[in-house]
Amino acid sequence: MSAQREILVEKAECFNALLGSIPCYVKDIWTFIVGYIRTHYVMDEKWDGHSELKFRRGGKTLLTIYLKPDKVSARIIFGKAERESFELQFFNFSEYVNKCYNEATTYHDGKWMVFDIKDMETAREIVMLIEIKKKPTRKPAKNPKILSPCGKNCNICPLYKDNAKTQFRRNELAIALAKCLGGSAKGMDKACPGCSLTNNARPINGGCERYHCVKSKGISNCIECAKGYCAKECFGINPGLYIPGLSADEVTEYIIPFCRAVEVFNDSL
Secondary structure: OHHHHHHHHHHHHHHHHHHHHOOOOHHHHHHHHHHHHHOOOOOOOEOOOOEEEEEOOOOEEEEEEEEEEOOEEEEEEEEEHHHHHHOOOHHHHOHHHHHHHHHHHEEOOEEEEEEEEEHHHHHHHHHHHHHHOOOOOOOOOOOOOOOOOOOOEHHOOOOHHHHOOOOOHHHHHHHHHHHHHHHHHHOOOOOOOOOOOOOOOOOOOOOHHHHHHHHHHHHHHHHHOOOOOOOOOOOOEEOOOOOOOHHHHHHHHHHHHHHHHHHHHHHOO
């Protein structure tokens, strides 16, 4: 591992330690909101290194969230059109959200609202507010040419052999993945041949539990499984779990390909 990559992994692991120091319910709220935005919007992230994370694009902020010891706080600004939209559907929101809305100050650039999020119900309402602010902008990936047993789309994966043909490119990927995924990126410096059961390929990790589970059931991938989403995390990483402060391009290239399927993530809303 190069020195540059070691430094990037260390930074990612520092954030992992920060997540590990807070209560599980706060971590769940944080990863839910960050994961939702990453899978539904194309946004650049600005992280202050401590607690504040902004999601911005084209000079405009979608949302600012703050990671605190006992909660996640969120700041969102509604312009005139968003306020009119909210007021037409206020009955869909809790008393708490309506109270925050009514008590928020309106400045020349909009109504500045701040919410303290201590449960998943409020987190889901924040997602509804985000969608009032801006409709989702991330387009779904094209239908996969190759779908792995765990349900990942190989043709958008940066590690797939057709996307990492040279050692120079694989070295670049190793550094980028170390920044985005931290310690989870260890070993990701080799081109993956794919592990589709239809082409008799085998996973780089020969002991992959997901691969052998699918094979034993006689199906092509986890998506076909009657059990649905299971404890094996068949659909990949939680997109909100990894280091904040990534660019929109980094999320698209190095987070989304390894994510659990977006439709599965949507089921948790």
